[in-house]
Amino acid sequence: MSVTLLQVRNLSRRFPGVQALAGVQLDVAAGEVHALLGENGAGKSTLLRILSGAIDPDEGEMLLDGERLAPGDPPARRQALGVVTIYQEFNLVPGLTVAENLYLGREPRRHGLVDWKRLNADAAAVLKRLGVDLAPAARVADLSVALQQMVEIARALTLAARLIIMDEPTAALSDREVRVLHDIVRGLKASGVGVIYVTHRLAEVKAVCDRYTVFRDGRFVATGAVADVGVDDLVAAMVGRDVQPARRAPASPGDWALKFEGAANGPLAGAAIGVRAGEVLGLAGLVGAGRTELARAIFGVDGRAPGVLWMGDGRIEPFGSPAEAMAAGLTLAPEDRKAHGCFMTHPVRWNLSLPGLAGLCGPGGFINDRAEAAMVDDYVKRLRIRTPNDATPIGSLSGGNQQKVLLARCMALKPKVLIVDEPTRGVDVGAKAEVHQILFDLAAAGMGLIVISSDMPELLELSDRIAVLHEGRVAGELERSEANEHRLMVMMMGHSSNPQPAAMT
Secondary structure, three states: OEEEEEEEEEEEEEEEEEOOOEEEEEEEEEOOEEEEEOOOOOOOHHHHHHHHHOOOOOOOEEEEEOEEEEEEEEEEEEHHOOOEOOOOOOOHHHEEHHHHHOOOOOOEEEEEOOHHHHHHHHHHHHHHHHHHOOOOOOEEEHHHHHHHHHHHHHHOOOOOEEEEEEEOOOOOOOHHHHHHHHHHHHHHHOOEEEEEEEEOOOOHHHHOOOEEEEEEEEEEEEEEEHHHHHHHHHHHHHHHHOOOOOOOOOOOOEEEEEEEOOOOOOOOOOOOOEOOOOEEEEEEEOOOOOOOHHHHHHHHHOOOOOOOEEEEOOOEEOOOOOOHHHEEEEEEEEHHHHHHHOOOOOHHHHHHHHHHHHEEEEHOEOOOHHHHHHHHHHHHHHOOOOOOOOOOOOOOOOOOHHHHHHHHHHHHHOOOOEEEEEOOOOOOOOHHHHHHHHHHHHOOOOEEEEEEEHHHHHHHHHHOEEEEEEEEEEEEEOOOOOOHHHHHHHOOOOOOOOOOOOOOO
């Protein structure tokens, strides 16, 4: 019989204007992978923060191996007890190396000094266990979101963890990295470590989890064995309503809205893509294939990219800044909302309306507060953004609700072309269908969309055409009718019978 590792009883927590948790319960056994499920705003992140020691509960108790976890324990104390949390929003030091992040505060020493040789060797061993091809001396700030996620996981493995909490661990990982992670989770389970696994990808629950617990609106709803429940039942428990799949009218793409070709002698050589008005172009590729880098280059994030750009009928110089791109009708919803998208300490209203304030000004150049409030309220309702009010700091919202604010901000600019990098990262199953419907509606209205996603089923559902990147080059393109997960994976690995993209004439 499994030994209970963690017991949570009648836990409650209130924030100004919202009851985040109301008497919830949770049991996790040693050697068990336990899925914690619920919509954005259901209270999952609040519980994880309480378990990690980041905040205290108002009521209730927590027991680890029968011993009470005392309120007021700092996160370092919880880690010393064996409770290790891998947050959805990364907790790394960007200016340090991978090895330094893995052993920060616990560096091996020799004669009173840091033993750098051993530090890097130990880090290399952990990365090898994870199957990650990453140099211990690499600077974290230079890594993709997916590789930063693997560094977070690797750091947890360096601690003597009894309970590992994983908050959306695969949100930024490709299928190959997901399989590696699941193998690691199974290894942890076999060694007797308990795992709390938070995810919106319900197929993963069936693949790797033993039991589940569902929260809704801060309250406990259900628990049970994963083997005894279907995905539809889990969805019904999470949302408490019918989730309608996104529906799209037959696509009828118009003229080219945007085309880009990297210069033959530049870092983007071989990167050539185009999207038509009313079309959804998917960008597929393994981690490191260059999808995000290509999006940033087109948007002018890092200055003018060497290459040629067309928007509408005219050939123009590549954008030198995001401001130039937005003025021309192009905008980007970035992959890493915390670092590149949201102003975490500022209110929802400010985050949503900031880039479009020029269009909200009345006579004399003053912001029309009433028009701004109406616009923000409209998007909050349309995207079902859960926030006490529009003055709430966006950093206090769940990750999924932060993502919705970011999407709303892009939509409010009414661009001709929208690039969305990981559109539903950290978004729950109900809101995912809503986001998909919004993207379909934007395409139906004539907008050109470029969608980057590590979730191949999502890419197949959304895209009219998919361009596959391999090592920074477009390995080929597939029409919607031709694409499937097997063909995409073959091309993503660099094997393709159609290595050249369709001509953009």
